[in-house]
């Protein structure tokens with residue numbers, strides 16, 4: 001099993017947290033993991049991205065030019081990363097912010113997730129990233145949504161542990177959204 | 182099993198250092214290793230250790246000289262431009278035989294260059310780097326786990342040889358986050374019979390590198406030389422599917438790990454390639470490289486620069502086999518696919534089956 | 535001149551791009567004072583007609599890219615060494631206006647030796663020192679000028695005098711050197727301070743052009759990003775905390791004294 005994904009979006013959209021959470025959950029599920037953030041001056045300008053590789057074998061390169069999957073949370077990320085996704089890969093798009101006309105992918109598998117709407121439905125509009133992570137797990141099968149839920153106490157800082165129930169709900173809601181497509 | 186945590190390469194270095202009893206860290210910010218001073222500033226106080234953000238790299242290496250001269254385990258870290266500034270201090274550490282760990286999460290140069298991963302500091306690290314005839318043990322990790330393990334080892338080797346030990350990583354090795362098993366450090370740290378602790382009920386001790394008396398410096402240099410010869414037994418490398426390979430690749434650090442995936446890809450296509458990954462780049466695994474060359478008839482070196490370690494490989498091979506080279510100056514990290522293509526080209530060029 | 539006409543003229547001036555600036559938009563974060571200080575300097579280079587007679591020395595920090603914005607000759611110095619590089623440039627090209635533009639990590643940490651000795655030799659250069667109390671470019675570590683108690687990424691418990699010493703007041707320190715001719719500290723957090731700063735900058739340029747000697751202007755600046763503040767909050771910190779620790783004023787002016 002081998003899977004890689006680039007998470008990209010604005011600074012405040014929690015894209016690094018998505019990557020981190022998938023990594024921690026993957027580690028606890030017994031997978032080999034690498035997580036590679038962008039760093040330093042590349043951060044200026046407000047966009048952020050990270051690459052996560054999940055595999056059964058030791059991971060060679062933690063950076064990927066043509067990923068199996070891209071999760072794009074805003075328009076600049078969609079324009080930059082969607083075209084790079086492999087033909088047999090998939091793109092998950094934050095439909096609340098990105099107009100489909102900016103998504104030019106080689107793969108036909110493009111899934112639009114209304115992150116903001118679903119997060120609001122769950123009760124916290126800021127949890128769009130968790131909606132998306134749930135959707136990613138369901139769509140790709142990289143991990144089970146419940147494996148991520150199980151890892152929440154380890155992935156989240158102690159300060160945020162009171163947020164675990166609502167994060168759980170958001171992850172499951174995202175997963176359900178894809179399952180019902 | 183020891184605790185497994187998902188941490189950044191830079192943090193794994195700090196964890197290894199603290200586990201090995203490092204109580205003094207001196208540094209100065211520079212990307213891509215800022216996690217190290219940041220981690221140490223938060224965690225050194227917890228173990229009763231000392232963290233100082235020095236006014237410069239020059240100051241930080243000399244703070245290390247002072248702390249280590251008293252026998253304490255001490256570390257400093259930086260990235261390429263800062264390591265250049267530390268060279269004077271490293272030369273003094275070698276000359277006065279003071280142990281210490283120096284981390285170089287190297288970036289791209291020359292000059293201010295950039296913050297991309299690069300292996301452009303290979304020459305500087307393995308040739309001493311500062312003035313005088315000296316050597317520094319250089320460990321080149323390729324995973325976060327190795328960052329942790331080799332940092333612990335670095336402190337032991339530094340004490341054993343009374344010599345600075347360098348950890349040579351790059352922006353990729355410092356910033357990658359991977360699971361790390363926090364193996365406990367079990368070795369006993371030996372007392373140092375040369376350390377400056379105050380000449381109470383013992384003759385005084387002096388730590389110095391100036392030798393003016395007739396013949397004294399000659400003797401000192403020969404003694405250092407013999408020590409560097411003895412270090413050869415610390416040579417470490419990884420043999421990845423190289424035993425039955427018809428083409429053996431040589432690469433270290435970040436590109437070494439990327440090449441492992443390329444090797445797997447090529448093996449699936451029936452190309453019998455393998456990898457020798459030096460873990461110590463000084464001492465260099467001459468013998469393993471020589472044997473691989475004799476066995477296969479040709480080697481290929483891959484580096485994130487325009488050709489540095491390839492010279493050591495050619496020295497080891499002594500002209501007995503052709504050595505191909507693929508180099509990548511800073512700017513982008515090659516993918517396993519791209520490297521596999523380059524290796525396949527050499528495979529065809531050499532008429533291998 | 536009627537008041538109205540005066541306003542129009544002024545408006546025009548404010549919105550014109552100085553000739554000595556390129557068209558490139560700043561990469562600086564919103565609310566960062568680097569951009570304001572750049573512009574003030576560029577306007578003076580224009581006003582003195584120095585565009586073709588300037589050699590800038592860029593230091594290592596967020597402002598290293600100043601060569602993207604100044605349409606003048608620029609040389610990039612290693613971290614902290616700008617005053618030494620400027621010394622070489624000015625001695626070789628005495629008819630050019632030579633300035634350095636340095637942050638507090640650059641000038642007050644790694645470059646302490648170079649700035650003291652350039653000042654003490656009385657090098658005829660103009661030094662723009664931007665004090666934002668942190669290392670900006672590398673992600674907000676403690677600087678020698680970080681305020682007591684200020685939390686940074688390498689002073690997570692807040693700067694402690696016992697282990698890190700108190701903040702260094704560079705202007706006061708340089709003013710003690712007999713070699714320094716002009717030393718001032720200014721801020722650009724409001725219009726009033728901006729005007730004073732502009733006057734100080736002009737004087738620092740005059741000192742070089744008239745061959746008087748070493749001139750130094752410290753600008754108190756903000757770093758909203760690494761202070762984790764909005765631009766408004768950051769401006770308030772300059773007004774309330776920075777100026778208290780680093781009082782504004784002219785610390786040395788050998789011509790005024792004479």
Ligand SMILES: Cc1ncc(C[n+]2csc(CCOP(=O)(O)OP(=O)(O)O)c2C)c(N)n1
Nearest residue numbers: 211594595596613637638639640669670671
């Ligand atoms: C020898 C060396 N050490 C460290 C660095 C990393 N570095 C780049 S900028 C900088 C400090 C920036 O802070 P400051 O001078 O205050 O400028 P600011 O970014 O805040 O404007 C440092 C330490 C370097 N480039 N070279």
Ligand code: SF4
Nearest residue numbers: 562563566596670757
């Ligand atoms: S990091 Fe700070 S100093 Fe640098 S551009 Fe942003 S606000 Fe300005």
